[in-house]
Amino acid sequence: MREEYLDYRLQSSVLATLDSSYSGGEGVREILEKVNEQGIITEYRLLDEKKLIKKFMSQVYSDQGLAVYGIHDVLKMLKSGIVDTLIITDEIAYMHLEIKCNKCGNTQEKFVERINLINVKKEEFSKSCSKCGSDDIEIREKDIVDLLEELSASSGTKMEVISSKTEEGAQLMSLGNIGALLRFKPSH
Numbered sequence: 001m002r003e004e005y006l007d008y009r010l011q012s013s014v015l016a017t018l019d020s021s022y023s024g025g026e027g028v029r030e031i032l033e034k035v036n037e038q039g040i041i042t043e044y045r046l047l048d049e050k051k052l053i054k055k056f057m058s059q060v061y062s063d064q065g066l067a068v069y070g071i072h073d074v075l076k077m078l079k080s081g082i083v084d085t086l087i088i089t090d091e092i093a094y095m096h097l098e099i100k101c102n103k104c105g106n107t108q109e110k111f112v113e114r115i116n117l118i119n120v121k122k123e124e125f126s127k128s129c130s131k132c133g134s135d136d137i138e139i140r141e142k143d144i145v146d147l148l149e150e151l152s153a154s155s156g157t158k159m160e161v162i163s164s165k166t167e168e169g170a171q172l173m174s175l176g177n178i179g180a181l182l183r184f185k186p187s188h
């Protein structure tokens with residue numbers, strides 16, 4: 001690096017220059033320790049996250065229609081298989097509820113914030129089925145992150161979890177902690 005022997009095409013990939021006191025495997029281990037101690041990868045990771053959110057926000061403000069946000073819109077796009085990159089913050093705290101009538105099979109989906117989970121479940125259990133009137137209601141709950149992972153895996157979607165601590169992360173937080181970049185504009 002210092003004597004500029006490194007190929008110019010590789011220069012832009014250099015994250016940091018560190019000294020090692022050993023050669024071979026021991027030197028590599030020493031460098032990896034220093035990388036961890038100095039938080040170099042973390043910084044690099046944050047830079048990646050910022051770039052991704054910038055790309056996402058510019059799509060939100062453009063008229064190309066390649067970005068959606070909010071749990072309902074993102075889920076809809078994810079299920080139709082056109083999400084390229086799914087972005088959530090580490091603050092996302094929704095639960096997915098599947099409310100099923102055991103008598104007629106009528107099923108409803110609902111997303112609730114974790115903090116409201118107990119109240120919403122109580123409320124749903126107190127209702128009777130809107131189709132057949134039965135009180136035999138069953139509720140299955142799943143963490144939204146697990147659901148998103150399953151849906152992403154089945155549609156070849158990249159899923160990125162970003163920190164909410166950066167300015168960019170806070171932007172996504174204000175859009176409901178979830179956004180998606182689409183492969184193409186959906187036909188309405």
Ligand SMILES: [Zn+2]
Nearest residue numbers: 101104129132
């Ligand atoms: Zn029913």
